[in-house]
Amino acid sequence: MKTDELIRLMAEDAPVRVRFGRQAFMALVAGTLAALALLLLSVGIRPNLGQALETARVLFKVAETLLFAILAARLVFLVGRPGASLKAAATMLLLPLVLLGAAIAAELFALPPDAWRRYLMGSHPVFCVVFVPLLALLPLAAFLIALKQAAPDDPGMAGAVAGLAASGIASAVYAWHCQDDSPLFLATWYGVATVVVTATGYMAGRRLLRW
Amino acid sequence: MAMEGDAQAYQHFLVAVTPHLRVLARRRCAEFGASASEAEDVVQEVLLAVHLKRGTWDTARPIGPWLAAIVRNRLIDSLRRRGRRTNVPIEDVAATLAADEQTDEGDERLSAETLLARLKEPQRDIVRSISLEGAGVRETAQRLKMSEGAVRVTLHRALKTLAAFYRSDNHENR
Numbered sequence: 001m002k003t004d005e006l007i008r009l010m011a012e013d014a015p016v017r018v019r020f021g022r023q024a025f026m027a028l029v030a031g032t033l034a035a036l037a038l039l040l041l042s043v044g045i046r047p048n049l050g051q052a053l054e055t056a057r058v059l060f061k062v063a064e065t066l067l068f069a070i071l072a073a074r075l076v077f078l079v080g081r082p083g084a085s086l087k088a089a090a091t092m093l094l095l096p097l098v099l100l101g102a103a104i105a106a107e108l109f110a111l112p113p114d115a116w117r118r119y120l121m122g123s124h125p126v127f128c129v130v131f132v133p134l135l136a137l138l139p140l141a142a143f144l145i146a147l148k149q150a151a152p153d154d155p156g157m158a159g160a161v162a163g164l165a166a167s168g169i170a171s172a173v174y175a176w177h178c179q180d181d182s183p184l185f186l187a188t189w190y191g192v193a194t195v196v197v198t199a200t201g202y203m204a205g206r207r208l209l210r211w
Numbered sequence: 212m213a214m215e216g217d218a219q220a221y222q223h224f225l226v227a228v229t230p231h232l233r234v235l236a237r238r239r240c241a242e243f244g245a246s247a248s249e250a251e252d253v254v255q256e257v258l259l260a261v262h263l264k265r266g267t268w269d270t271a272r273p274i275g276p277w278l279a280a281i282v283r284n285r286l287i288d289s290l291r292r293r294g295r296r297t298n299v300p301i302e303d304v305a306a307t308l309a310a311d312e313q314t315d316e317g318d319e320r321l322s323a324e325t326l327l328a329r330l331k332e333p334q335r336d337i338v339r340s341i342s343l344e345g346a347g348v349r350e351t352a353q354r355l356k357m358s359e360g361a362v363r364v365t366l367h368r369a370l371k372t373l374a375a376f377y378r379s380d381n382h383e384n385r
Contacts, residue, residue, distance in 0.1 A: 001327055003229060005342035006255050010262045011222035012341050012348050013366050020267040081267045083280030151264040153280060211264070 020150045024077050027146040031139025031166065035173045038135055045176045057181035060103055064186065065175045068096040069168035072161075076143050079161040080150030086161075103183035122180030125189045132193035133200075136163070136170035140201055147209050159205015160198050167197035225258065232257050232282065243290055252377070257285045259374040289377075326376045334369035337362055 039045070052058040071092050078084045111119060122128075143162035152158030171190050180189075232254050240250040260281055268277045330338060333355060340351040352362045 001255075001338075001342055003233075003251060003255055003258070004226070006258060007222060007225045007229065008345065009338060009342045009366065009370060010225060010258065011218045013262070013363070013370055014218040014221040015363075016266050017367065018266045021269065023266075081269060081277065082264070082284060083276035083278075084269070084272075150267045151260070151281060151284070153284060211260075 018149045020080050020146070021077065023146040023149055024080060024143070027139075027142035028073055028076070028165075031142035032169050032173075034138035034142070035135045035169055038138070039173050039177055043131070043177050046179055049176065052179075052181070055181065057107075057183070060099075060183065061178070061181055061186055062172075062175050064096055064099055064103070065168070065172040065190070067099070068093070069165070069172040071096065072165040072168035075161045076147070076165045079158045080147050080152055082151045082153055100183060100187055104187055107183045116184065119182035120184040120188055122182065122185040122189070124178075124180060125185070128174070128178060128180070128185075128189040129192050129196075132167065132170045132174050132190060133197050134170075135173055136166040136193075136197045139169045140166035140197065140204075144201075144204060144208055147205070151211055152205075152209055155209035155211075156202050156206040158209050160202035162205065163198040163201020164194070166201065167194040170197070225261075228261075228278070229254065229258065235282065236286065239286055239290060245290070253286065253289045256289050256374070256377045257282055259370065259377065260285045263371060263374055292378075326373060329376065330369055330372060333357070334365055334372060337365050338369050338373075341366065 046052060053062070071089070074089050074092070075086060078086050078089055107119070108116065140162055143166060144159065147158050147162060150158075171194065174190075180186075233250070236250040236253040236257070237247060240247065240253065261278065264281060268274060327335065327338060336355055337351055340346045340354060341348070346354065348359055348362050348366070351357075352359045355362070357365075
């Protein structure tokens with residue numbers, strides 16, 4: 001086949017079938033709804049949520065995880081596009097990180113040192129580390145499917161970003177159930193879950209997102 | 212324009228961009244000791260990637276950096292598969308895309324001919340009809356007694372298949 005014949009073929013196939021922005025958006029909506037449904041159908045929302053939200057720790061936990069989820073999900077929309085720079089959007093992730101640091105400092109200041117360990121361990125650390133990645137599975141799969149249609153410059157990086165966004169969504173959803181409200185708990189156990197899911201995404205991306 | 216599915220505008224775009232891709236591919240192939248005929252394969256492979264991945268171009272942004280990144284990605288991958296380690300600086304790609312050098316048309320593609328033969332029916336018939344005989348989708352549909360929609364879907368699948376052939380094993384039998 002000559003190159004101009006190939007071009008003729010492609011011109012006859014001109015209509016664009018998949019637009020990545022739309023696909024990523026649909027993955028975001030579907031993944032979030034799936035994680036939410038899984039939470040509601042399994043462990044549910046904590047019973048005393050209304051009251052709990054009035055305490056500073058709970059308010060911070062819910063806001064912090066939501067902010068992280070939104071900022072991480074933004075990255076997915078960029079990482080599938082060749083030549084798009086992630087730098088500005090990735091730098092924004094420092095904001096929840098700095099907020100978390102400040103909250104930890106405030107917590108350490110407010111608590112006597114012999115209580116630190118108790119607040120860090122909370123009541124259900126193992127359940128958190130297992131359940132957050134579980135909630136992240138469906139959003140991760142949705143993002144990977146969307147990115148599979150795309151053209152990421154670096155497949156591993158794209159998978160890691162999908163994992164980061166998925167763990168952000170899972171954390172924001174799980175926060176409505178979780179009764180361990182200390183920033184020390186949040187940073188440690190949600191942190192472990194985020195690292196696990198992001199690493200999983202990285203490995204999945206390297207295998208699945210080559211094009 | 213071309214992104215709205217205007218076949219003519221899209222063809223103009225592809226025809227306009229191909230000579231730049233060719234210059235780039237030939238230079239790279241020469242550098243890594245590959246023949247000029249291989250360069251034309253690389254051109255076709257890059258064109259297929261541009262075609263199949265054009266949904267990732269954000270139409271609010273300039274197309275240059277997007278195109279440069281696609282070309283760079285495919286070029287590296289394609290040359291690496293041909294057994295040559297390489298690395299193409301993105302500035303180089305962007306500069307060449309910006310320059311408007313022209314060269315002559317490519318010659319008959321032997322390997323692409325075998326690729327075509329490896330397509331299954333009805334993909335092969337449709338590809339033949341449109342590429343070699345220059346028929347449109349409607350004419351092809353009438354000739355093969357298929358619906359236009361079916362021809363369009365099959366054509367799209369055929370292009371995906373061709374891209375997959377390029378990515379897999381078609382260069383081992385040289």
